[in-house]
Amino acid sequence: MEIERWERSEEISDAEKKVIQETWSRVYANCEDVGVSILIRFFVNFPSAKQYFSQFKHMKDPLEMEGSLQLRKHARRVMGAINTVVENLDDSEKVSSVLALVGKAHALKHKVEPIYFKKLTGVMLEVIAEEFADDFTPEAHGAWTKMRSLIYMHVTAAYKEVGWAQ
DSSP states (O other): OHHHHHHSOOOOOHHHHHHHHHHHHHHHTTHHHHHHHHHHHHHHHOGGGGGGOTTTTTOOOHHHHHTOHHHHHHHHHHHHHHHHHHHTTTOHHHHHHHHHHHHHIIIIISOOOTHHHHHHHHHHHHHHHHHTTTTOOHHHHHHHHHHHHHHHHHHHHHHHHTTOOO
């Protein structure tokens, strides 16, 4: 049942798109720092995810990770991809295209298990909810939960498209 729910995404209403975009504008103003916070929490909570990153896979200390230029660079790329999705929520083809590129690269080039996208988007919501508590109303949480499902659905569709089997 859980897998089936994650396989599809609920439609994001126009009001929810607006909430996502408004929340994201505050988050993205601190893009690198928030992205680094998300990745550090992700790697602390799911240390097995570090196996895909040769530059910082042996780092255990969050402060050491925070100082890693490679981690900061990856954080900017992650936040940039999410920003592109948020900016184009009204253009489903663009959203699909961006997330397909992300999914295919992670499947074919990096060989990342798709479940890590579910984990990463969960951590992303946790960090945003904590760091932007005033903006993260129940309405925002509901909208971002749909956004999380949308990201995961498109990324995993790209994995299926390339014949991912691990």
